[in-house]
Amino acid sequence: MEYSAIHVRNLSKSFRKRRGFRSGSRIQALESVTFEVEEGETYGLLGPNGSGKSSLIRILSTLLVPDSGEVSLMGHSLPHEQQEVRRIIGRVSVDAAFYKKLSARENLLYTALLYGRKAAEAEKRAMEVLERLGFQNTSFSTPLEEMSRGMQQKISIARALVIDPPVLLLDEPTTGLDPKSRRDVQSFLEELRSAQGTTILLTTHDMAEAERLCGRIGFLAQGRLVAEGTADDLKRRAKALTLDDAFIHLTGEGLSKKEKPAEEVAVLEKV
C-alpha cells in the first residue's frame, strides 16, 4: 500500500487558556493544516513564534492529541497506533532536555534501553553520530551540565539517532548553536538523508537553513499553513528576492496585528 511518510490532513488543535477560576478563552494552535512529506524528503515548517510549529511536532510525537483531522506516520495512524509510531520517530527539540547530572553516555544508554535496544550496539551508533558531529570522544563521560549548549544539542541529535528512526522530527535543532556547530549539524542531516533515506520534518527560524536542507517548505502563520512549495516557488509567488521577504509577505508578519494577511486565502487556493 502506498503512503506518505508523514500524512497530515485537516489537522486542528485548540487550547483553553484560563483567566481566573471561571472565565477562559480558546486559542487556536492549529487550524485545518494539511500537508504530506514523502519518504526520504526533508520538509521545512517555518513560522513565527506561537504559529503552531511545536504543537504540530508534539502531535506527531504522540504527546498531544488533536481535536480533529488525520495524522499518520509511515502508514500508522494517530492516536490509535501510537506505540508503532513511537518506534519509528526520533525527536530533537529546541531545548536539549536531558538529565543534566548524567553523562552523555549515560543519557544515551538510558534512551537506547528505553527503546529496547542493546546497550553495546546503541553505544557504538551514538559514538559514530557524535564523532561525525565533531564531538570529542573524551567528553562522553562528562556530565551534561558541564557542556556548552552546542555540545548538548549534538547529544540531543545523537539521542534521536541511536534508535535509527526512519522519521526524524526536528524542532529548531540549531537554535542557539554557533556557526560551526550549526554547519556540522546541517551537513550531518544532509548526509543522513542521502545515506539512509531518513524522512525529516524540520522547524526553524533560519531561512538559510531551510533553503539549504529542505526540498519543500511550508509557512505556518496563526495555526494555518498559508503557503507551501520549494524555496524558489515561494519566492516567485511572493515576488521576493529572498526567502525572508517571501516569508514576511506570505505570512503577513510585516503587517500590524490587526491586519490580516490579505494574500493568505489566495495563496492557499493556489497551493
Add this chain to the structure above:
Amino acid sequence: METTLRQTWAFMFRGYHLTRRYISWVIVFNFYALVTSATVALIGVAAHDYQLTLTLVVGALLWNFLSMLYNEIAMSIAYERWEGTLEYTFMAPVSRSIHLLGISLFSLLNSIVQTIIVLVGLMFFTDIDFRGANLIGVLVVLAVSTLAFIGLGLMAAVLPVMSAERGAEATHIFQGSLLLVSGVYYPVEVLPKWMQPLSAMSPATYTLTACRKLIGVGNIDSRPGHLVGSSVSQVGHELLILGFMGAVMLPLGLWIFGRVEAWAKQHGKLKRTG
C-alpha cells in the same frame, strides 16, 4: 520479553546513575532520616521505657520505608518535569505499566537501602535488640503492603502531571496526612474522633499494627533482649486488609495514571512547564 526486560532495566539504570551523581544529596537525606528517627527513638530512651522505645523505633523504621517508597514513586513525574525529560519518556515505545514498574522497583530498592542505613544507625542510639521478633513475618507484611503503597504512589504521581508545581506540593500534603493518621508514633485512638476513620483508610495503619505485633511490641512477655513476636496467622486480619488494598490500589493507580495521561495529552500538559 527481552525488550521488556531492557525497558524495565532502563529505569533502574537511570535511577542508579542519578543516585551516584547526586550522592552528596543522598548522604544528606540519609543523614536527615537517621537523625529524625534517632530523635524520636531517644524520647523512649529518656523515659526509660523499653516498650515505648521499641514502638518509636518500629514506627520510625517503617515510616522511613513506606514514605520513601511512596515519595519516590509519587515524585518521579515531578523530577522528570524539572529535568525536562518527561516528554521524551512519554514518547518512548514503552508501556506505561513497564514504565511505572521500573520506577517502582528502583524506589523499592532505594527504600530498602535507606531503611537498613537508619536501622544500623539507630543501633548506636538505642539498645534495641530484635531477638525473638518474627522478622520473616515482618518481611511478609512489608511485601504485601508494598503493593498498596505503590498504588498510592501511582495515584499521587498523577498530580504533577496535572499541574507542574501544585501537583508536587499536593503529593507532600498527602504524605504528611498519612503520617498523621496512620499511628506511626502513637496509637490512632489518641487522634480526634472525626479523624479516626481516616486512619482505617491508610494502609500504613495496618502495616504498623501488624509489624508491631510480629516484633512483639505491646506483648507483656517481651523483655529487652527477648521479644515475643506474634505468628503470621495472628496478623491474618491486617494481612487480609493489606492484600485487599494492594489488589485494589495498584490497578486503580495504573488506571488513574492512564486516564490522567490521556487528559494531559488532550490539554497539552506534558510540556516542562505544564
